[in-house]
Amino acid sequence: MVPLTHYLALGAILFLIGAAGVLMRRNAIMILLSIELMLNSVNITFVGFARQWADLTGQVFAIFVIAVAACEAAVGLAILISLNRDRQMMNVDEINLLKW
Amino acid sequence: MELAFFYLFAAGIVGASLLMVTRANVIHAALLLVLAFLFMAGLFVLAGAEFLAGVQILIYAGGIMVLYLFSIMLMNVGVAVRLRQWHRQSVLALAAAVLLGAEVWAVLGRGGYPGAKAWGWGLGQTPGNVEALGEVLYTKFLFPFEVASILLLAAMIGAIVLAKREITR
Numbered sequence: 001m002v003p004l005t006h007y008l009a010l011g012a013i014l015f016l017i018g019a020a021g022v023l024m025r026r027n028a029i030m031i032l033l034s035i036e037l038m039l040n041s042v043n044i045t046f047v048g049f050a051r052q053w054a055d056l057t058g059q060v061f062a063i064f065v066i067a068v069a070a071c072e073a074a075v076g077l078a079i080l081i082s083l084n085r086d087r088q089m090m091n092v093d094e095i096n097l098l099k100w
Numbered sequence: 101m102e103l104a105f106f107y108l109f110a111a112g113i114v115g116a117s118l119l120m121v122t123r124a125n126v127i128h129a130a131l132l133l134v135l136a137f138l139f140m141a142g143l144f145v146l147a148g149a150e151f152l153a154g155v156q157i158l159i160y161a162g163g164i165m166v167l168y169l170f171s172i173m174l175m176n177v178g179v180a181v182r183l184r185q186w187h188r189q190s191v192l193a194l195a196a197a198v199l200l201g202a203e204v205w206a207v208l209g210r211g212g213y214p215g216a217k218a219w220g221w222g223l224g225q226t227p228g229n230v231e232a233l234g235e236v237l238y239t240k241f242l243f244p245f246e247v248a249s250i251l252l253l254a255a256m257i258g259a260i261v262l263a264k265r266e267i268t269r
Binding site for chain 1: 102103106110113114117118120121123126129130133136137140143144146147148149151152155156159160163164167168171172174175176177179180183184185186187188189190193194196200201204205208211213214216217218219220221229233236241244248251252254255256258259260262263265
């Protein structure tokens with residue numbers, strides 16, 4: 001059986017890669033993809049804990065995380081499509097419509 | 101044997117996601133993320149979450165990532181490849197990520213988790229993983245399940261309203 005710390009370390013590494021992608025990339029789609037990676041790293045942690053303690057709650061919460069990820073993808077992509085159509089903007093440091 | 105497969109899947113996931121974060125072309129990045137999700141499905145089978153492995157492939161790789169690819173098709177990404185890819189604050193962000201990693205390492209290194217319990221939903225047993233998961237999802241977690249369905253409905257309506265083209269007469 002795989003030790004719990006292996007799952008936790010893998011989840012942490014993926015979360016760091018995703019967080020670095022969110023903070024460092026300019027392209028808005030890349031930021032959304034990095035957020036998906038971060039959500040999945042949390043899923044790995046949930047599933048690792050479910051395995052360790054033989055409790056299905058972790059797997060149920062992973063399903064909820066997937067549902068929230070689907071919502072986030074739909075709304076985020078809708079915002080990006082309307083921004084791209086109306087203003088031809090794709091990079092997050094150019095989008096400053098709400099800046100005072 | 102199980103540990104060897106864990107390392108194989110983990111190496112696949114980390115390699116694909118590192119490549120994904122550094123790609124300039126968004127379509128390449130999305131396809132690499134699909135590869136990482138497929139490796140993750142293997143990891144879930146290893147951890148006794150067979151239903152989640154199926155959901156990972158069907159919903160994530162097959163549904164959400166196809167939505168991403170279709171949306172990328174609607175936008176003009178050919179120009180974006182030639183632009184500067186990294187933010188001006190990149191160095192600062194990398195330092196923050198390394199700091200976060202050090203913190204996580206400090207917490208993980210302490211260890212001290214309670215021991216493993218016997219896994220009761222193995223392959224070929226009744227109740228299996230899917231059956232047990234369905235039972236707990238529709239009894240103990242029925243209310244969060246309904247809330248998730250409302251959230252999906254709200255996100256669907258919001259996406260339609262946001263992406264709708266304004267008709268001016």
